[in-house]
Amino acid sequence: IMSAPAAAGGGGRSGAAAADWGGFEDNMQGGGSAVIDMENMDDTSGSSFEDMGEMHQRMKEEEEEEAEGEAGAAEEEDGEFLGMKGLRGQLGRQVADQMWQVGKRQASRAFSLYANIDILRPYFDVEPVQVRARLLESMIPVKMINFPQKIAGELYGPLMLVFTLVAILLHGMKTSDTIIREGTLMGTAIGTCFGYWLGVSSFIYFLAYLCNAQITMVQMLSLLGYGLFGHCITLFVTYNIHFHSLFYIFWLGVGGLSTLRMVAVLVSRTVGHTQRLILCGTLAALHMLFLLYLHFAYHKVVEGILDTLEGPNMPPFQRVARDIPVVSNAVLNTTAKAVALTL
Amino acid sequence: FPGLADVSISEDIPVEGEITVPVGSRSPDEDYSTLDEPVRDTIMRDLRAVGKKFVHVMYPKKSSALLRDWDLWGPLVLCVSLALMLQGGSADSKDDGGPQFAEVFVIIWFGAVVITLNSKLLGGTISFFQSLCVLGYCVLPLTVAMLVCRLVLLAGSGTVSFIIRLIVVVAMFGWSTLASTAFLADSQPPNRKALVVYPIFLFYFVISWMILTFTPQ
Numbered sequence: 001i002m003s004a005p006a007a008a009g010g011g012g013r014s015g016a017a018a019a020d021w022g023g024f025e026d027n028m029q030g031g032g033s034a035v036i037d038m039e040n041m042d043d044t045s046g047s048s049f050e051d052m053g054e055m056h057q058r059m060k061e062e063e064e065e066e067a068e069g070e071a072g073a074a075e076e077e078d079g080e081f082l083g084m085k086g087l088r089g090q091l092g093r094q095v096a097d098q099m100w101q102v103g104k105r106q107a108s109r110a111f112s113l114y115a116n117i118d119i120l121r122p123y124f125d126v127e128p129v130q131v132r133a134r135l136l137e138s139m140i141p142v143k144m145i146n147f148p149q150k151i152a153g154e155l156y157g158p159l160m161l162v163f164t165l166v167a168i169l170l171h172g173m174k175t176s177d178t179i180i181r182e183g184t185l186m187g188t189a190i191g192t193c194f195g196y197w198l199g200v201s202s203f204i205y206f207l208a209y210l211c212n213a214q215i216t217m218v219q220m221l222s223l224l225g226y227g228l229f230g231h232c233i234t235l236f237v238t239y240n241i242h243f244h245s246l247f248y249i250f251w252l253g254v255g256g257l258s259t260l261r262m263v264a265v266l267v268s269r270t271v272g273h274t275q276r277l278i279l280c281g282t283l284a285a286l287h288m289l290f291l292l293y294l295h296f297a298y299h300k301v302v303e304g305i306l307d308t309l310e311g312p313n314m315p316p317f318q319r320v321a322r323d324i325p326v327v328s329n330a331v332l333n334t335t336a337k338a339v340a341l342t343l
Numbered sequence: 344f345p346g347l348a349d350v351s352i353s354e355d356i357p358v359e360g361e362i363t364v365p366v367g368s369r370s371p372d373e374d375y376s377t378l379d380e381p382v383r384d385t386i387m388r389d390l391r392a393v394g395k396k397f398v399h400v401m402y403p404k405k406s407s408a409l410l411r412d413w414d415l416w417g418p419l420v421l422c423v424s425l426a427l428m429l430q431g432g433s434a435d436s437k438d439d440g441g442p443q444f445a446e447v448f449v450i451i452w453f454g455a456v457v458i459t460l461n462s463k464l465l466g467g468t469i470s471f472f473q474s475l476c477v478l479g480y481c482v483l484p485l486t487v488a489m490l491v492c493r494l495v496l497l498a499g500s501g502t503v504s505f506i507i508r509l510i511v512v513v514a515m516f517g518w519s520t521l522a523s524t525a526f527l528a529d530s531q532p533p534n535r536k537a538l539v540v541y542p543i544f545l546f547y548f549v550i551s552w553m554i555l556t557f558t559p560q
Contacts, residue, residue, distance in 0.1 A: 117463060124464040128537040156465070160541060163457075167549055174556045186446050 123155040131157050138226035141260040145268040153218040158225020164232050165193045172239035173298045197225060200286050207282060211275035213266060223262055230258030231291050238295060247295055255291045259284050393417045400480045403522040410473050418479020421486050422451050428489050429557055454546045455479060462539045469530040481523040488515035489554045496559055508555060516551040520544055
């Protein structure tokens with residue numbers, strides 16, 4: 001794969017550069033063998049376009065170095081006229097230029113590796129029908145747990161569900177007049193939802209690694225993301241209709257269904273009773289408790305409890321300043337009444 | 344350019360812009376001539392461009408002018424004015440009921456970036472800044488709604504004013520979403536339009552929610 005373009009490029013260049021091309025090929029493939037030595041390959045994401053881009057970059061730079069070499073040779077003659085100072089200045093310039101080239105090459109390689117949006121592209125390759133089907137599937141627990149169930153490694157649905165949960169949470173916080181002291185409403189909502197999605201996914205992935213379950217990180221992110229669909233429905237309904245019993249029914253019913261689905265999929269991918277118990281128990285507990293937390297932490301009823309809990313923690317000078325006139329008034333009134341009674 | 348073959352513009356888009364035929368050879372001085380013009384000309388040219396885009400947003404017929412000559416002045420002005428109007432205005436720091444300036448700013452720009460990344464990942468043919476430009480300009484109806492809400496709240500804050508505010512905000516939210524969809528959805532493969540429209544809907548929904556629940560302290 002590598003030799004064909006190199007040969008084409010070599011054919012188009014001046015004859016003086018032919019020897020360079022031989023050396024170039026040796027560098028890349030270790031002696032012209034057909035086997036590509038993987039140790040020498042950069043760890044790209046597998047796109048061969050990046051390798052081609054690197055090769056073109058090197059070709060361009062060798063061209064530039066050659067041109068520079070010629071220009072440098074012309075300049076050297078001038079430099080000799082200037083004596084030692086001219087030579088050192090020109091050498092310094094070449095060194096600086098070479099360092100700039102190396103730095104630019106490394107920076108562009110790092111940029112194309114990490115800021116390459118194409119890394120995420122395969123995870124967003126979905127159709128609306130598929131998303132809708134997966135949303136509905138996330139509420140239906142599978143029956144077949146002896147055969148590993150397929151999990152689609154897709155990130156569009158989970159990401160949209162997390163953002164929807166953020167929007168619902170904001171609505172709930174606002175209608176219940178939650179007062180956030182250290183931070184903002186928006187920051188709290190985003191931090192909670194994304195923190196849960198990423199944090200619990202990583203934790204369960206780590207547990208799955210310990211329990212020898214067959215699941216990758218992207219699949220875990222996708223599974224937990226779709227599991228938030230039940231949370232979205234429950235919170236959307238119960239933030240608008242404030243009945244505690246309704247919330248408990250939804251918590252057990254809808255939350256339970258989505259938890260059962262996630263647990264069934266994980267069980268189908270784990271071997272051994274203890275491992276299954278650990279993994280699924282943890283996931284079920286965290287998922288159900290999160291829904292409980294979301295309902296109670298941002299709900300009107302708890303507002304009163306929060307206020308009474310925070311009462312004794314208020315700064316003392318405020319309480320004293322407020323209480324003294326009241327107390328003094330009360331004392332004055334009672335003494336006045338007592339005095340009036342005795343008189 | 345194989346990628347450009349996928350861009351489909353429907354035939355009812357009016358072609359607009361300026362056609363200038365270069366006369367003779369351009370001397371190097373012409374390239375720098377905008378430095379010598381008075382500041383008023385520069386500002387008026389930019390203001391006129393921004394104003395033309397505002398008109399495009401308010402009457403969203405399918406045109407490519409917004410996409411071709413993108414600029415971020417309009418979104419900046421709209422974002423700053425919206426954030427200023429949405430400030431809580433409460434001197435009491437204990438009761439942070441309203442969104443702060445920085446919060447609104449970050450939400451709008453971060454949300455626009457996320458939607459742009461999403462549309463690019465889904466295979467869109469629109470560039471990063473073009474998408475930011477369109478999303479920013481389509482905040483204009485919601486800024487108008489915020490202005491109207493503030494005026495209505497000056498009159499009183501009862502149930503009637505809430506209903507008026509609700510109607511105005513919902514109407515403007517629908518207008519914003521439709522306007523941005525008219526510009527952005529064309530750049531997507533036809534069967535994935537719904538996947539791109541949903542985050543835009545969510546984005547403008549959050550901004551509308553911030554406007555509707557705004558209560559002056």
